[in-house]
Amino acid sequence: MFDKILIANRGEIACRVIRSARKMGVKTVAVYSDADKNAMHVKMADEAWHLGPAPAKESYLKAELIIDIAKKSGAKAVHPGYGFLSENTAFAKACEENHIVFIGPPASAIDAMGSKSAAKDIMKKADVPLVPGYHGDHQEADYLKTQAYGIGYPVLIKATAGGGGKGMRIVESHDDFDEALSSCKREALSSFGSDEVLIEKYLTKPRHVEIQVFADSQSNAVHLFERDCSVQRRHQKVIEEAPAPGMTEELRNSMGQVAINAAKAIGYQGAGTVEFLLDEDGSFYFMEMNTRLQVEHPVTEMITGQDLVEWQLRVANGEPLPCSQDELLINGHAFEARVYAEDPDNDFLPSTGRLNHLATPSTHRHVRIDTGIEQNDEVSVHYDPMIAKLIVWDKDRASALARLRGALSEYQVVGLKTNLDFLFQLASHDGFNNADLDTNFIARFQDELFVEKPAINDQVISVAALYTMLKQQDYGNHHTADLADPYSPWDKVDGWRLNEDNFHRVTFVDNNSKLEYLTTVHFRDSAFLVEQENGEHLISGELSENQLRVNLEGERFTATVIEKDHLLSLFIKGHEFQLELKQEGLSADDTDANANLTAPMPGTIISVAVDAGDKVEAGQPILVMEAMKMEHTIKAPADGIVTELFYQTGDLVDEGAELVLFEAE
Ligand code: MV4
DSSP: OOSEEEEOOOHHHHHHHHHHHHHTTOEEEEEEEGGGTTOHHHHHSSEEEEEESSSGGGTTTOHHHHHHHHHHHTOSEEEOOSSTTTTOHHHHHHHHHTTOEESSSOHHHHHHTTSHHHHHHHHHHTTOOBOSEEOSSOOOHHHHHHHHHHHOSSEEEEETTOOTTTTEEEEOSGGGHHHHHHHHHHHHHHHHSOOOEEEEEOOSSOEEEEEEEEEOTTSOEEEEEEEEOOOEETTEEOEEEESOTTOOHHHHHHHHHHHHHHHHHTTOOEEEEEEEEEOTTSOEEEEEEEOSOOTTHHHHHHHHOOOHHHHHHHHHTTOOOSSOGGGOOOOSEEEEEEEEOEEGGGTTEEOOEEOSEEEOOOOBTTEEEEESOOTTOEEOTTSOOEEEEEEEEESSHHHHHHHHHHHHHHOEEESSOOSHHHHHHHHHOHHHHTTOOOTTHHHHTHHHHSOOOOOOOHHHHHHHHHHHHHHHHHHHHHHHHTSSSTTOGGGOOSOOOTTSOOEEEEEEEETTTOOEEEEEEEEETTEEEEEETTEEEEEEEEEETTEEEEEETTEEEEEEEEEETTEEEEEETTEEEEEEEOOOOOOGGGSOTTOOEEOSSSEEEEEEOOOTTOEEOTTOEEEEEEETTEEEEEEOSSSEEEEEEOOOTTOEEOTTOEEEEEEEO
16 A cells, blocks of 8 residues: 555545545645645645645646645555546546556546546447437537537537536427537537537436445446435536435446446446436436546445545555455445535525634544534635535434434534525425435425525524623623722622613624614513514523523523624524624714713723823724723714713723713814
8 A cells, every 4th residue: 555645636535535645544645725725635634835925726626736745745546536636537648658657547537537428439339228319429509500400409408528417408399409509619619629419318307316336356246336416506416416316226236237337338447437417307417427426435435334535545445445345335325415605695606704603513434524624714715615525324214304304503613605595494304204306306495495594583693682781791790800809799790780770772783684683681580571573571591601591581592693793693493693783882983972971881090091180082083991802992973072970990880880981073
C-alpha cells in the first residue's frame, strides 16, 4: 500500500479521503489555496502545501503544480476527489507520465465517457439499453426533424457536449421542432463550443437511479447496488437514498449487470457510477457514466458496510476487489441530505458568511456528517457552497426518514442562510414519505415545499424575553458580586423596587418583516410575566451557555439562543427565528431639546465625557451607561450646555433616573 498520498481537493471530500487513508496507515498530503489556509482538511492532513490564490483556476485546477507537489512531498498517488481535476483526462495522463498513481480510472476510460454521443455508441455495442433516439453525425435540420417524427413526440433535443441539464429542449409537437432545434444549437455552440445535438424520446416521469460499480486491474467488476437521486433542484442533487424505493430483485440484478457490462466495455478500473433513467413501466435507459467517486457515495457505504475510499486505494494499489458480488448485501436504508449555504428567500442563490454558530446532531453509527467546515469558518464564493452532507441509516426507509427529520431539526447554523428548512420540508413531505419520486418531484410539489417560515408568535417572543431577562440577571449577578456588599437588596439588578411592580420594557424587531413586538416583562417571584399585545404569558427557565430550559405555562422544552450584535437567533422545536433586540436608548433623535436625559433602564454609568457647564454640540456623547450587557450612549439632543451631571462613573442608576440637566441653545 502507498505510504503517502496527495489529495487534490478540498472541503468534505478531502477530509473524507484523509479519514480512510489514516485508518489504513497511509500518510496524507493536503493542498490548499489562500482561502483554505485554516481549513479542516489542512488541519487533518499530515502535511499541507500551498497552491496559490483562492480562485480554483489559480489553485485546485493547477495540474502541473499539484503533480510537482506530489513529487516533492514523496506522495506515491493522487486522489482527485470529485469535481476539479477528477475527470480531467490530461491530469490523469500527467500523473501516469510522472509515475504517480492516479486513484481513479484509466485516462482512456475518462475520455470514453467524456462525450455523450461517444458514450452512447460504446454503450450500444455493450447492449446497454439507450433511450429510443438518434445520436449520429447527421446534423442537418430536416434529417433531425425526420428522426424526431420517427421517435414520436414529445422528444428531447440534447447538446451532445452538454451536461447537467444545460442545452436541453423538450419538443411537444412537430411544428415546434425547427425553432427548438435552432435555439438548442445556438446555446450549445455558445456554451460548449459545439452545436452537435442528439434527439431522444422524452420520458415524462422518469426517476434518476444510478448504480455504483467497482472494477479492479484483474478484470473483476461488481456493483454495489443502486441509489435513487431523483430529488434534484436545477440538476443539483438535494436528497439521495439507497436502496431505491420499490426496486425488485429482478430489476436490481438487471440494472446491476448492465452497469457492470458498461464498465467492462471501457476497461474500467476503480469507482464508477452508471446513471439510468428509470421509466414508470420499469424500463431503464443509460443516461451517462461518471468516472469518479460521487458526492452521494456514503449512502451506499451505509447499506453495504463498505468503505469505498479504502476500496479505491486498494484497487489503485493493484489489489483485487475486497469483496465478490455474492459477499455484498443490502442492509437497511440510508439517506443523504446535502446541507447548502444558500438563501431560500433569494432563489437559493449561494449565501456566504461566517459560521458564527454551528450545532450539529450527535453522530454515531447511524448518523454521519461528512463536512469540511467547522464553527467560525468562512463560506466563500470561490467554491461549491455545500456545508456538509448529513447521512442517516436505519433498518427500513420509514425509520431512516424519521431519523433524517430528527437530525435535520437538530442542525443549527447562524451566520449564513442555509437550505436546512427546505430539507426538513422535503423529508416531512407525504409525497417523499410515500416514495412518489421522479426527477420533477420538487417542481410537482413546489407549493407545499417552499413554505413561508413559521411566523413569530407569542411563544417565540416570550422565550426571547425570558432569555433577555436571564442574561441581564446573569449580568447583574456578576456585577453585584463585584460590589462591596454583593448581597445588598439595593444593589440587586433584578428590577426589584420598594412598593412598586417591577418591570422592564423590551422591544423585539422581526429581522425579516421588521415588525416590532413590544413587551412589558414583570418580575414574578422566580418567573416572568411577559405582557404582549395579544395577552400575557408566565414563563420561567434556566440559561446555561446558549441552552435555555423553558417552562412556558407548564410546557417544558429546550431552546437554543445565539446572540450576536443584538441579533437573537432562536432555535425552538426545530425552527429558527431571528429577532433584533431593539436598543432602547436616548439619542438626539428621540428626546426633545430641553429634555432632562433619563436612564432607559437600570444600569451602571461607565463613563462621563463632559463636565458640568460644558458647551456641547448635537449628538455629542455626554455619558455612557451599561445595561443588559449593552452600552447606551447618552448624547446631546441639540447644541447647548450641560448645566448639571447627577451621576459619575461607577454609579448604579434606576430606570427613569434623571442623569443630566441640559439647556439647548
Ligand atoms: C432525460 C429526461 C427525460 N427523458 N432524457 C437531465 C440532465 C441529464 N442528467 C439528463 N437529464 C434528463 N434526461 C430523456 N430522454 C429527463 C432528464 C432530467 C433529469 C434527469 C435526471 C435527474 C434530474 C433530471 C431533471 C430534469 C430532467
